[in-house]
Amino acid sequence: MSLFGLSLAYIRARALNAGRFVREAYEVGQTIQVGEWRGRIVAIEPDATVLGTDDGRVRVPNHLLLESVVRIQGSAEPEDVAPPR
Numbered sequence: 732m733s734l735f736g737l738s739l740a741y742i743r744a745r746a747l748n749a750g751r752f753v754r755e756a757y758e759v760g761q762t763i764q765v766g767e768w769r770g771r772i773v774a775i776e777p778d779a780t781v782l783g784t785d786d787g788r789v790r791v792p793n794h795l796l797l798e799s800v801v802r803i804q805g806s807a808e809p810e811d812v813a814p815p816r
Contacts (some may be wrong), residue, residue: 749793750777757796762805765791769804 740769754775762771763782768789770782779790 749797750775750779753780753793753796754768761803763796764802764804765796765799766769 757772759772761798768782772779772780773783779792780796785796
């Protein structure tokens with residue numbers, strides 16, 4: 732296998748591995764902002780997360796959700812959170 736082929740295999744494996752961690756950290760229905768993109772998560776795919784925005788849909792590579800600051804603006808479902816003591 733050539734160096735180019737190994738590089739592509741590494742990139743693909745990285746993307747798929749990131750998808751597994753993103754599914755654990757985020758939920759469909761949450762509103763997030765990563766970089767300039769803000770929207771509601773409509774799908775978490777193996778290599779990208781799809782955000783529904785005012786302008787349509789945006790596919791954000793999952794590795795960006797792990798390597799960037801992500802602002803979570805809303806949860807998919809309300810959580811019962813005890814008040815701080």
